[in-house]
Amino acid sequence: MSGECENLLLxxxxxxxxxxxxxxxxxxxxxxxxxxxxxxxxQLEATRALLKESAxxxxxxxxxxxxxxxxxxxxxxxxxxxxPKRGWWREGASFALGAALAASIALLIAMPARxxxxxxxxxxxxxxxxxxxxxxxxxxxxxxVKPWFDGRIDFAPPVKDLAAQxxxxxxxxxxxxxxxPVAALVYGSAKHIIDLYVWPEGGDSAPAxxxxxxxxxxxxxxxxxxxxxxxxxxxxxxxxxxxxWRSAT
Amino acid sequence: MIGEEFEAVVLPHLDAAYNLARxxxxxxxxxxxxxxxxxxxxxxxxxxxxxxxxxxxxxxIVRNTAYASRALVRGAVTVALPGDEAGAAIAPQLxxxxxxxxxxxxxxxxxxxxTRLLAALPIELRETLVLREIEELSYxxxxxxTQAPIGTVxxxxxxxxxxxxxxxxxxxxx
Numbered sequence: 001m002s003g004e005c006e007n008l009l010l011x012x013x014x015x016x017x018x019x020x021x022x023x024x025x026x027x028x029x030x031x032x033x034x035x036x037x038x039x040x041x042x043q044l045e046a047t048r049a050l051l052k053e054s055a056x057x058x059x060x061x062x063x064x065x066x067x068x069x070x071x072x073x074x075x076x077x078x079x080x081x082x083x084p085k086r087g088w089w090r091e092g093a094s095f096a097l098g099a100a101l102a103a104s105i106a107l108l109i110a111m112p113a114r115x116x117x118x119x120x121x122x123x124x125x126x127x128x129x130x131x132x133x134x135x136x137x138x139x140x141x142x143x144x145v146k147p148w149f150d151g152r153i154d155f156a157p158p159v160k161d162l163a164a165q166x167x168x169x170x171x172x173x174x175x176x177x178x179x180x181p182v183a184a185l186v187y188g189s190a191k192h193i194i195d196l197y198v199w200p201e202g203g204d205s206a207p208a209x210x211x212x213x214x215x216x217x218x219x220x221x222x223x224x225x226x227x228x229x230x231x232x233x234x235x236x237x238x239x240x241x242x243x244x245w246r247s248a249t
Numbered sequence: 250m251i252g253e254e255f256e257a258v259v260l261p262h263l264d265a266a267y268n269l270a271r272x273x274x275x276x277x278x279x280x281x282x283x284x285x286x287x288x289x290x291x292x293x294x295x296x297x298x299x300x301x302x303x304x305x306x307x308x309x310i311v312r313n314t315a316y317a318s319r320a321l322v323r324g325a326v327t328v329a330l331p332g333d334e335a336g337a338a339i340a341p342q343l344x345x346x347x348x349x350x351x352x353x354x355x356x357x358x359x360x361x362x363x364t365r366l367l368a369a370l371p372i373e374l375r376e377t378l379v380l381r382e383i384e385e386l387s388y389x390x391x392x393x394x395t396q397a398p399i400g401t402v403x404x405x406x407x408x409x410x411x412x413x414x415x416x417x418x419x420x421x422x423x
Contacts, residue, residue: 008407009407012406012410013403016406018388043410043411043414044410047410048382051367051382051383051413052382053359054359054360054363054364055360055364057268057383058267058268058271058272058280059264059267060263060284061281064267064281065263068260071285190385191383213258213261214257214262214303
């Protein structure tokens with residue numbers, strides 16, 4: 001096709017969140033004046049929505065997982081060894097950061113992780129990702145999930161649906177962490193799963209982040225509860241989730 | 250032998266590895282073989298892995314393994330999925346959307362159609378689009394995995410999206 005706007009790839013990079021704030025602004029301004037790039041942007045959105053809706057992320061089948069674990073001579077306890085916190089995931093975070101996002105991350109002061117709980121939380125999350133283990137009560141309705149915990153657990157976990165913030169509530173389940181039953185709320189984000197573990201604990205503390213075995217974790221305390229969010233989401237997206245969760249009513 | 254560190258680095262990214270292998274080979278059995286072989290290769294190379302980005306590192310090995318395997322005949326771009334088993338191995342929906350059977354059927358047809366059209370894209374375009382839209386990776390990571398300059402990633406992505414959109418519109422217009 002002749003006469004293509006030379007800024008199409010710039011607009012695509014804007015769409016993909018690959019530009020810094022100044023270039024993103026330049027691209028957005030350009031779109032106001034260029035019908036071709038406006039159309040292109042709309043088309044990008046439509047294609048993404050279509051793929052999101054209809055193109056499956058194929059998950060590794062259980063027998064393949066087992067074959068690989070056997071091949072590796074996996075030990076009876078599949079618990080990943082604690083590893084020093086690494087910075088590689090920050091790289092992805094810094095790449096596409098807008099100013100607002102940067103501000104939200106600044107809230108996550110890295111504290112020395114509470115290693116035993118961290119190990120438990122990540123192991124529990126990995127276990128839960130096995131087919132059929134994700135949630136005991138499947139509902140996107142907070143008014144269904146919240147009462148489900150009554151009588152199963154001796155406290156009432158706060159349940160919020162964040163569908164409007166693109167973190168839909170998928171359900172909940174009971175889990176055991178730190179030698180006590182805890183509530184696990186399951187949220188989705190695109191094709192990723194976020195587990196939010198909740199149990200009663202006094203004191204307030206600001207969110208802190210940690211990473212282990214390729215999973216990102218954010219934990220904090222407020223309103224007499226301790227919260228641990230764990231996911232394979234990028235660190236900045238998990239930070240978004242925590243921010244959305246805490247500011248939701 | 251192979252340490253716990255290797256498992257800790259590789260196992261969390263098995264779904265990503267399988268998904269890429271599946272979209273490259275367009276076939277569950279071949280995808281299984283590719284992932285198993287890729288993990289073995291990864292174990293061999295692990296000593297030289299410097300921990301920059303384990304997912305991109307593993308996906309690069311998966312891609313190289315797939316390209317080297319007989320399963321992947323390069324250039325056979327117009328072949329549709331054999332028997333289109335799209336519905337079979339798709340990850341189960343987490344939410345029961347409560348659709349009535351008719352709506353559910355239409356949705357399934359939609360899904361199968363998009364899967365078929367995406368699977369029919371030329372492999373360089375398909376892998377780039379899958380890594381961006383399904384694995385949600387950055388240009389930089391895609392460049393590493395596909396061993397292409399970022400500029401090439403951007404133009405492939407552009408062509409992939411345009412071609413897929415055109416194919417969908419062409420089918421809808423029929």
